[in-house]
Amino acid sequence: MNTLQIEQFRKFKNEITRFMMAYKFALDAFETKIEILKEEFQFLHDYNPIEHTKSRLKSPESILNKLHKKGHEISLPSIREHIKDIAGIRITCSFISDIYRISEMLQNQSDLTILEVKDYIQHPKPNGYRSLHLLAAIPVFMSDRQENVCVEVQIRTIAMDFWASLEHKIYYKYDKAVPPRLLQELKEASDSASALDRKMERLHNEIAEVKEAQPLELAETMKRISINNQHYQIPEALLRLIGDDPENG
Structure with missing residues (x-):
């Protein structure tokens, strides 16, 4: 070359x-x-x-x-x-x-x-x-x-x-x-997976609703922020900027 x-x-x-x-x-x-x-x-x-x-x-x-x-x-x-x-x-x-x-x-x-x-x-x-x-x-x-x-x-x-x-x-x-029998079973498995997805989403939504129904725990959570595994309490002076304490609605 x-x-x-x-x-x-x-x-x-x-x-x-x-x-x-x-x-x-x-x-x-x-x-x-x-x-x-x-x-x-x-x-x-x-x-x-x-x-x-x-x-x-x-x-x-x-x-x-x-x-x-x-x-x-x-x-x-x-x-x-x-x-x-x-x-x-x-x-x-x-x-x-x-x-x-x-x-x-x-x-x-x-x-x-x-x-x-x-x-x-x-x-x-x-x-x-x-x-x-x-x-x-x-x-x-x-x-x-x-x-x-x-x-x-x-x-x-x-x-x-x-x-x-x-x-x-x-x-x-x-x-x-792929043999036709396996193709049919694959299609059935896909339908089963889809049904599982829908069921798991329904359970997830129900759990979220239960969590939101706990106002005291929610109020305490709203007073804290977490960034990079560091946890910070929101100062009362900043909380007053929104008018009311979360606990008081």
């Missing part, structure tokens, strides 16, 4: 690296957003609607395979235009209502551009798959430019996530040729 070829290869490698780094930075920015939402919700409501998150970046080989299947030319602009799930993040929630709450909070953020919403909870796939999908563009500030990078966001409950994981393993084991 001569000097010119080495230089061309180095330039090409740098272009691919920067291309992939933009998607990595987009995931980093998205995870920061989610972490802020988690902490804010925990502080304000003493409750965290997000159980856990998981992000992934498609490999260059996987990207090219998908581009080839779609029949598009192989180039970085072509990849950017036609492959929208290079960067993906999955948010797992406890309850169905949390899914829509998180989705609404993300859609209200001014620096996010929501390109597409697919609701597979209200309209499950025929095989039983349930999840809420968002395709969002997030700005990434590089050293010499700003790029709007697409991130695919999947939001689902623990039960939905467990079902999707099982379905993926079965399809992988049978190389997508």
